[in-house]
Amino acid sequence: MSKKQHYKITVNGKEEEFLAEPRELLIYTLRERLNITGPHIGCETSHCGACTVTIDGKSVKSCTMFVAQADGKDITTIEGIGGPDDLHPLQNAFKEHHGLQCGYCTPGMITRATKLLEENPNPTEEDIRFGMAGNICRCTGYQNIVKSIMAAAAEMNAAKEAAE
Amino acid sequence: MIPAAFEYYRPKDMAGVLSILEEHGDDARVMAGGHSLIPMMKLRMADVPHLIDLQDVEGMSGIEIGVEAIRIGAMVTQHDIIDHEPLASAAPILREAALQIADPQVRYMGTVGGNVANGDPGNDMPGLMQCLDAAFTVVGPDGERDIPARDFYEAAYMTAREDEEVLTAVTIPMPKGGYAYEKQKRKIGDYATAAAAVQIVNDGGTCASASIAMTNLSDTPIYSEAAGAALVGTSVDDAAMNAAVAAMLGDIDPTEDNRGPIAFKKHVAGVILRRAIERAWSRA
Ligand SMILES: Cc1cc2nc3c(=O)[nH]c(=O)nc-3n(C[C@H](O)[C@H](O)[C@H](O)COP(=O)(O)OP(=O)(O)OC[C@H]3O[C@@H](n4cnc5c(N)ncnc54)[C@H](O)[C@@H]3O)c2cc1C
Numbered sequence: 001m002s003k004k005q006h007y008k009i010t011v012n013g014k015e016e017e018f019l020a021e022p023r024e025l026l027i028y029t030l031r032e033r034l035n036i037t038g039p040h041i042g043c044e045t046s047h048c049g050a051c052t053v054t055i056d057g058k059s060v061k062s063c064t065m066f067v068a069q070a071d072g073k074d075i076t077t078i079e080g081i082g083g084p085d086d087l088h089p090l091q092n093a094f095k096e097h098h099g100l101q102c103g104y105c106t107p108g109m110i111t112r113a114t115k116l117l118e119e120n121p122n123p124t125e126e127d128i129r130f131g132m133a134g135n136i137c138r139c140t141g142y143q144n145i146v147k148s149i150m151a152a153a154a155e156m157n158a159a160k161e162a163a164e
Numbered sequence: 165m166i167p168a169a170f171e172y173y174r175p176k177d178m179a180g181v182l183s184i185l186e187e188h189g190d191d192a193r194v195m196a197g198g199h200s201l202i203p204m205m206k207l208r209m210a211d212v213p214h215l216i217d218l219q220d221v222e223g224m225s226g227i228e229i230g231v232e233a234i235r236i237g238a239m240v241t242q243h244d245i246i247d248h249e250p251l252a253s254a255a256p257i258l259r260e261a262a263l264q265i266a267d268p269q270v271r272y273m274g275t276v277g278g279n280v281a282n283g284d285p286g287n288d289m290p291g292l293m294q295c296l297d298a299a300f301t302v303v304g305p306d307g308e309r310d311i312p313a314r315d316f317y318e319a320a321y322m323t324a325r326e327d328e329e330v331l332t333a334v335t336i337p338m339p340k341g342g343y344a345y346e347k348q349k350r351k352i353g354d355y356a357t358a359a360a361a362v363q364i365v366n367d368g369g370t371c372a373s374a375s376i377a378m379t380n381l382s383d384t385p386i387y388s389e390a391a392g393a394a395l396v397g398t399s400v401d402d403a404a405m406n407a408a409v410a411a412m413l414g415d416i417d418p419t420e421d422n423r424g425p426i427a428f429k430k431h432v433a434g435v436i437l438r439r440a441i442e443r444a445w446s447r448a
Contacts, residue, residue: 002169002170002171002172005172021169022170022171022172022215023166023167023168023169023170023205025165025166025206044165044206045165045203045206046199046202046203046270047353049267049269052269058243058272058273059268059269059272060269060272060273061269061270063165064198064199064202064203064273065198065202065273066172066198066202068172068174068217069198069217069219071174112268112269116268130352131268132268133267133268133352133353134266134267134268134269134270134353
């Protein structure tokens with residue numbers, strides 16, 4: 001065992017300080033140390049995307065990052081995107097368009113989709129399928145996931161226009 | 165999945181990296197994006213007692229487009245490559261290939277340096293860099309040297325880079341003519357069953373030069389000089405493409421694995437190369 005180190009990360013706007021071994025995978029830091037259980041553990045082999053979080057503006061599979069790498073970083077999880085009383089347009093669209101079945105992949109899907117829409121506010125269906133390729137839905141409900149993201153994009157663009 | 169314990173370092177400059185490598189020898193390894201290394205450490209197929217994270221090392225994240233060459237820092241990510249408009253117009257094959265690597269999350273983390281240094285025959289950038297006749301700059305205790313991509317790969321995970329050397333940049337002579345990166349994979353995010361990188365010059369309907377490299381069809385990437393030569397001086401008609409495919413098949417040495425038996429891989433390699441040549445020629 002290597003010595004525990006002191007780490008400081010910002011999660012959903014809150015600074016967190018703790019001691020951990022450098023080899024701890026970030027998904028475990030989030031879930032088990034900080035009790036932020038939105039990001040899920042699906043495959044744990046960098047494939048399924050259920051553990052996706054946003055780190056300094058990048059969508060990252062948090063099962064494939066050591067806590068030591070994340071030291072000093074700014075992290076957003078699904079909890080920081082919206083809650084029951086203030087749903088993000090993507091969360092609302094997933095609800096309205098049945099973008100989830102069992103819901104296990106949903107936090108990763110929505111977290112990834114926020115970044116996708118930030119980079120491409122007017123995606124085509126194909127852009128969405130390509131941009132969401134790192135997230136797997138084992139219920140295979142892709143059709144409605146794509147629909148939800150399209151709907152959220154339209155809603156967000158309309159809101160932006162109305163504000164201008 | 166819990167990897168073995170390690171000491172973690174995040175030096176701010178190359179001198180710091182080199183001194184840790186020197187002190188710990190074989191027990192130390194650098195990490196770039198970690199998206200090849202961490203999965204191996206989780207499986208305990210790689211044991212790295214001293215892990216040197218390169219993320220804070222200065223001077224390895226630039227993309228410089230000169231008149232005769234392009235220089236890409238080792239820490240440039242696949243996402244950076246896709247996102248960089250001047251690079252995409254100077255060397256469009258880089259974006260075309262990067263878009264076929266892994267998935268969006270992996271591309272934010274995976275670096276050019278890690279992809280070419282890794283030495284996994286499944287990685288897409290080694291063959292691409294051989295096609296483009298790139299050179300890899302490495303720095304070690306004895307200073308800096310350049311190694312041609314075509315001489316870099318010795319066997320799976322064995323390269324011309326010494327353990328105490330770090331790859332800092334990739335330099336690509338300005339590509340000319342038409343291009344294509346064609347990859348057959350079982351699903352998005354998969355490594356290639358076969359992939360072909362082609363860069364080709366059309367001089368008034370005749371092929372003036374052609375460079376061809378193949379991925380995941382041997383224990384190293386394969387630069388097939390003979391396949392390129394089979395196209396030069398032709399109008400890249402059916403007969404020339406057949407000759408190029410035959411020459412390429414003579415250079416590769418695939419093995420049977422979960423992507424299929426040898427005969428299938430050779431078949432796919434031929435189909436993929438033909439498509440790549442056709443597309444590259446149509447753009448030349
Ligand atoms: C789900 C998934 C799918 C993938 N699909 C593909 C694919 O289709 N095609 C593909 O090409 N790749 C694929 N990859 C691999 C991905 O592109 C890796 O990120 C890349 O191969 C390695 O880059 P890295 O920066 O993550 O390197 P790391 O994992 O950090 O390092 C890899 C190796 O290179 C060494 N290294 C790294 N940087 C340097 C340097 N500057 N100097 C010397 N040595 C160095 C490390 O010591 C290590 O041995 C996939 C990965 C995953 C997780």
